[in-house]
Amino acid sequence: MPMTITEKILAKSAGKKSVTPGENVWLNVDVLMTHDVCGPPTVQIWKREFGEKAEIWDKNKLVIFPDHYIFTKNTHANRNVSILREFADQYNLPNYYDVGTDRYKGVCHIALAEEAYNIPGTVLFGTDSHTCTSGAFGMFSTGVGNTDAAFILGTGKIWEKVPESMKFTFNGKLPPYLTAKDLILHILGDITTDGATYRAMEFDGEAVYALPMEERMTLTNMAIEAGGMSGIIAADEVTEAFLKQRTTKSYEIFRSDADAKYFSTYTYNVEKLEPTVAKPHSPDNRDIVRNVQGTKLTKCYIGSCTGGKMFDFMQAAKILINNKVKVPTFVVPASTDIAAQLEVETYKGISLKQILQDAGCVIAQSSCAACLGGPADTIGRAVDKDVVISTTNRNFPGRMGSKQSEVYLASPLTVAASAVTGVITDPRDFI
Amino acid sequence: MDKKISGFAYVLGNNIDTDQIIPAEHLVYSMSDEEESKKYGQFALSSVPKKEAGLPHGGIPFVDEGKNTSLYNIIIAGANFGCGSSREHAPYAINKAGCNVVIAESYARIFYRNAVDGGFLVPYECEQKLNDKIHTGDKLEIDFERNLLIDLSDHREFKLKPLGDVLPIIEAGGLFEYARKTGMIKTV
Ligand code: SF4
Numbered sequence: 001m002p003m004t005i006t007e008k009i010l011a012k013s014a015g016k017k018s019v020t021p022g023e024n025v026w027l028n029v030d031v032l033m034t035h036d037v038c039g040p041p042t043v044q045i046w047k048r049e050f051g052e053k054a055e056i057w058d059k060n061k062l063v064i065f066p067d068h069y070i071f072t073k074n075t076h077a078n079r080n081v082s083i084l085r086e087f088a089d090q091y092n093l094p095n096y097y098d099v100g101t102d103r104y105k106g107v108c109h110i111a112l113a114e115e116a117y118n119i120p121g122t123v124l125f126g127t128d129s130h131t132c133t134s135g136a137f138g139m140f141s142t143g144v145g146n147t148d149a150a151f152i153l154g155t156g157k158i159w160e161k162v163p164e165s166m167k168f169t170f171n172g173k174l175p176p177y178l179t180a181k182d183l184i185l186h187i188l189g190d191i192t193t194d195g196a197t198y199r200a201m202e203f204d205g206e207a208v209y210a211l212p213m214e215e216r217m218t219l220t221n222m223a224i225e226a227g228g229m230s231g232i233i234a235a236d237e238v239t240e241a242f243l244k245q246r247t248t249k250s251y252e253i254f255r256s257d258a259d260a261k262y263f264s265t266y267t268y269n270v271e272k273l274e275p276t277v278a279k280p281h282s283p284d285n286r287d288i289v290r291n292v293q294g295t296k297l298t299k300c301y302i303g304s305c306t307g308g309k310m311f312d313f314m315q316a317a318k319i320l321i322n323n324k325v326k327v328p329t330f331v332v333p334a335s336t337d338i339a340a341q342l343e344v345e346t347y348k349g350i351s352l353k354q355i356l357q358d359a360g361c362v363i364a365q366s367s368c369a370a371c372l373g374g375p376a377d378t379i380g381r382a383v384d385k386d387v388v389i390s391t392t393n394r395n396f397p398g399r400m401g402s403k404q405s406e407v408y409l410a411s412p413l414t415v416a417a418s419a420v421t422g423v424i425t426d427p428r429d430f431i
Numbered sequence: 432m433d434k435k436i437s438g439f440a441y442v443l444g445n446n447i448d449t450d451q452i453i454p455a456e457h458l459v460y461s462m463s464d465e466e467e468s469k470k471y472g473q474f475a476l477s478s479v480p481k482k483e484a485g486l487p488h489g490g491i492p493f494v495d496e497g498k499n500t501s502l503y504n505i506i507i508a509g510a511n512f513g514c515g516s517s518r519e520h521a522p523y524a525i526n527k528a529g530c531n532v533v534i535a536e537s538y539a540r541i542f543y544r545n546a547v548d549g550g551f552l553v554p555y556e557c558e559q560k561l562n563d564k565i566h567t568g569d570k571l572e573i574d575f576e577r578n579l580l581i582d583l584s585d586h587r588e589f590k591l592k593p594l595g596d597v598l599p600i601i602e603a604g605g606l607f608e609y610a611r612k613t614g615m616i617k618t619v
Contacts, residue, residue, distance in 0.1 A: 024596050037458050037459075037518070038517065038518065038519070040461075041462045041463070041519065041520075044462065044463045048463075049607045049616075050616075069459065074459060076459030076460060076461075077459045079459075080459060126517075127517055128516070128517050129515065129516045129517040129541055131517075143517035143541050144517060144541065144544065144545075145517055145518070145519030145522075145541060145544060145545035145548065145549060146462075146519040146545075146549070147519060147545065147548045147549040147550075147605065147606055147607070148544060148545070148548050148606065150607075151548070151606055151607065151610070154616065155610075155615070155616060161596075193446055193511055193514055194446070194510055194511035194514065194537060194539070197511065197537065197538075197539060197540060198540050227511060227514060227539050227540065229540055282446065372450075372455045372516075373450075373454070373455045373456060374455060374456065375456060375459070376456075394448075394450075394515065396448045396450050396451065396515060397450070397451060397478060397480055398450055398451070398454055398478045399450050399455075403478060403480075
């Protein structure tokens with residue numbers, strides 16, 4: 001029976017020869033990831049349900065990244081990190097990345113890639129909706145709540161409905177003024193925020209395979225914005241090169257059969273697409289930048305698991321070099337590795353950090369920061385009637401803080417161009 | 432699970448996301464501390480824009496200022512209810528406010544799972560759009576055996592989709608109870 005990549009991976013995880021969409025299966029989980037917001041309640045549920053002598057199914061497969069509310073004075077938020085720390089101490093957890101130590105990483109989805117927990121052909125669950133990001137590595141990954149996570153923590157198993165798949169093929173050569181962010185925002189405009197609910201979004205085509213891993217992760221990251229259970233891109237040489245630098249773990253590469261069945265298929269020519277934004281207050285409220293150019297801004301934001309990677313800063317630097325920002329612009333490297341790399345990597349002989357600083361950007365410490373608003377003292381948080389353009393992934397009412405604020409989602413190129421002019425600007429004006 | 436429940440409707444539109452259900456700034460409260468966890472009820476649905484809070488006219492808070500529970504115990508919503516983040520705090524908050532049934536046209540996957548696996552809400556899907564037919568404050572009855580919603584003010588009946596595969600988990604009261612009942616995990 002022909003199968004999609006997702007069906008093949010789930011069949012393997014369920015110990016079956018094949019699976020069909022709609023079928024409920026019990027999966028054996030390869031990695032469980034959690035963070036400071038959902039970790040503590042997960043641990044509490046696990047203890048409540050399995051008793052004080054509860055055992056973790058496999059310590060090596062549990063990964064914990066505090067990342068959401070880190071640099072804040074909020075006592076409740078700090079208490080959450082303390083709970084995780086005590087839990088990690090008590091159970092001697094090998095994969096806990098504590099705040100205030102050399103091990104601290106930053107945003108979980110990026111750290112999962114950097115620390116080589118993303119392994120082709122495996123199944124990863126996380127207590128965060130953007131866990132779908134890991135699918136860029138040809139694996140099945142998805143978000144769950146605390147109860148499901150607590151169940152996995154004790155048993156290593158979880159039920160899942162095998163999703164139907166939707167296939168998005170991007171042909172052509174990506175022009176220099178577009179990034180993966182434009183592609184995924186374009187899809188969201190087409191299929192809306194529930195267009196992929198309970199389905200896997202498979203990305204394919206020469207333009208996708210020409211992307212570096214970071215950009216592929218931007219595509220799979222926002223599958224959840226369409227309601228997708230997962231996003232997936234089959235592993236290739238680019239994936240293998242990324243893994244080779246970081247791990248010696250073995251893996252199995254799966255690919256969809258040519259005659260696999262899809263719920264729907266979409267084909268795009270990237271050369272015909274334009275710089276794209278999502279207008280307030282939904283990621284599917286798509287428009288082209290040209291139609292909203294001139295919109296006055298009060299803040300710009302380059303950060304998060306979607307738009308705070310090295311590639312994103314390199315794009316921004318290309319526009320910010322020898323320019324000054326006109327509105328407060330916040331740069332939040334998704335991980336501490338990225339923050340360190342900003343000092344090393346250069347554009348036209350100048351380090352990215354220097355370029356960003358010279359342009360007048362505020363560079364914050366790695367964490368989720370204002371991507372999800374966070375406590376009142378979170379850097380870059382939207383206040384009052386802020387009008388923000390951001391490389392993040394969500395712009396629902398109040399997502400970045402103030403309920404009165406308006407958030408536009410865009411590529412790092414568009415955000416950088418807009419930062420320089422103070423109004424929404426098409427990056428083609430600079431490139 | 433009771434065979435029937437009755438109560439008052441709270442009506443919402445499409446795409447009610449988890450930030451509207453429980454804003455991120457409130458996710459820091461303990462869910463296991465009895466007193467502190469009441470805050471989740473207090474802030475349930477607190478970020479729904481005013482004009483969409485309590486349709487058709489809006490402007491009706493789900494939970495009154497200073498209260499921890501809602502006067503409404505059945506939510507009637509449009510499509511894609513619970514989209515956004517994976518926070519289990521979302522169905523939990525609605526449950527803490529004293530509401531444990533939602534009838535929506537469709538749900539986001541993680542919210543739906545959390546509602547069922549955590550035993551917080553019965554997430555019914557309606558056969559036809561209901562949020563234009565029922566008003567906030569309408570007195571309703573749900574018949575779980577017949578999968579039926581009855582508007583007690585005028586006795587209109589609306590069919591609900593059977594709960595299907597997840598019914599045994601809902602009936603057991605959540606994933607852990609289900610797993611114990613079926614012998615998957617040991618009782619503690
Ligand atoms: S950066 Fe934003 S989207 Fe990514 S994990 Fe953090 S809060 Fe979620």
